[in-house]
Amino acid sequence: MSSRPTIKEVSKIAGVSFKTVSRVLNNEKHVSEETRRRVEEVVAQLNFRPSHAARTLAGRRSFQVALLYDNPSPYYVFHIQAGALERCHELGYRLLMQPLESAAPDLVPEVMALVDEAHLDGLILSPPLTEMPELIEALDKRKLPYVRIAPGLRKDHGLATTMDDVAAAREITRHLIHLGHRAIAFVRGPESHVSSADRLAGYRQELEAHGIAFDPALVIAGDYSFQSGGAAARALFARAPRPTAIFAGNDDMAAGALAAAHEADVAVPEALSIAGFDDSDLARAVWPPLTTIRQPVRELAYAAADLMLAGNAITPQVTLEHELKVRATTGPAPKG
């Protein structure tokens, strides 16, 4: 570990006080153009980067935020990470990825310890951590800035980026209805995610808007996993008459249902239509490719970081557009 240059060495070479170098680094005013240029030259020449630890210790900001997650989906985590990382990087912030167990009894103290230890300037919460009342409360009490990615947004509370799950679910349900389906099953996600409830609500609303009675027996509980999608489909296949379409609350479960259909020799989409939600990598990798809703995961995270670190207070909530992706797992309802 060779010795790294410090701000003092830079100042010596540039022939100014080290305080002036600090000003240049922090883009403060009251530095003449001439001086600024000279300092910047030396900084570039030495490839100098100020010590993050020292700035954190001396200043009131750490330029460090954490993204809290508790999600088993590689796809989801990878993309929110990418989006948040990008915006943080652009704004000169560092991002700590922090997996957590939302059910752990010491969740709040754990988070607080992390905040203290790292002097965090803010927190980005992803589902289901967006829905932990004790956490939100503790954050508010501590006046710690935070954004929530894709929460239910029932109470429009604090900074958040989201998409309209209800509208999206209605859209894909409508797509199915327009194809002639009437017996449409819904595989819901875990209770802990408000998105599951929202998608269920959208499904139900659209059904009723078309005069189709909502049938609770057609709603099967899943947990957003591939396995649970397969199990749900198998349960549905055991019924007569079989529903002609399955709308799964996410792509993993839809892929599970699709695999179950293949296994049971149910032709998709001829005998059964399947729709997912998320447009994860999986949606394009299975056969036939899944009809689904594109959720702008990466953009949601990018906007979240932006909102917290560079946002104006005028628009505390940002809603991003989803998009119905009609692919090959949905088709006209079979006759009869």
Added chain:
Amino acid sequence: MSSRPTIKEVSKIAGVSFKTVSRVLNNEKHVSEETRRRVEEVVAQLNFRPSHAARTLAGRRSFQVALLYDNPSPYYVFHIQAGALERCHELGYRLLMQPLESAAPDLVPEVMALVDEAHLDGLILSPPLTEMPELIEALDKRKLPYVRIAPGLRKDHGLATTMDDVAAAREITRHLIHLGHRAIAFVRGPESHVSSADRLAGYRQELEAHGIAFDPALVIAGDYSFQSGGAAARALFARAPRPTAIFAGNDDMAAGALAAAHEADVAVPEALSIAGFDDSDLARAVWPPLTTIRQPVRELAYAAADLMLAGNAITPQVTLEHELKVRATTGPAPKG
């Protein structure tokens, strides 16, 4: 942002000097049992966590390492992250996830700037960053500790965790040969990953060990993406006679080939066997589920962090076991 407790407050309550608290926190000796207990009590009671920034600045260690990656696969990144994060957490280290572009001209200065800025204690490199000579050289010169995850290991240079790609590729090729396949195509990955070359070598070796001539025409270039797997399969389907098996260098490409087979109405595994490599989430999500090699991605990363932060110098290289997962995309070669 309420005020966090400091080491001085802890020391005041415990009735010792703050230096003694520091000793307890760092598990140094020369502290009486009695004193240690008392201090630990106060620490727990206040939920005190020492300021990472201050320790970094004052000490010679930052308890901070970064995991460098340049990989488009959510699955891969998610799992190395999980493994590395777990071991780092256990050892009291913080992990920075740092995406990078391995082809960028300023890769080395970028990394060095990161190291300086964060006072990093070490680096975990994942493919293809494990194979950048300038990076390795710069790291060596700076005497910065690093581990490489799954490099080629041709020159056994420095710390590394790896698996035997050659042997694994031989194994799965053997499985295909035992099923009666003779015309086995191979879809290779990008040049930048040594794993592609290793897997190709294993494929070739096993072929020749069974007296099957290696046919360069049966090797199609891919880039580890789903698309490239599909393209390779379509190119193969245009040939007569068609190979009876395709061994793809990773699961994404295998899934692409599988989708192409479905599209072209080629029955898998009856008319065509397909094998992948990695045992990613995808392998179980497609239909039929893929025969593949389980690569212990998470364990590789866990071991890497362990090697660098807690390892002994005696075993600088760790090789982890792979496992052949025979699922449903491979079957007896069609007669004819």
Added chain:
DNA sequence: CCCGTCGCTGGCAGCGCTGTCTAAAATCAG
């Protein structure tokens, strides 16, 4: 022509710890 103001710059304390040195108490050898 003096004093207030503004733009630019430097001086200095201090953020919360660790490293090192030193002092006091406890332990041990002879």
Added chain:
DNA sequence: CTGATTTTAGACAGCGCTGCCAGCGACGGG
């Protein structure tokens, strides 16, 4: 029981920055 050593503890500097305050020359209003 004395001198040497070890264990335990505190004092203090200083890591590399930022925040705050002071200084200094230029400029302008009265």
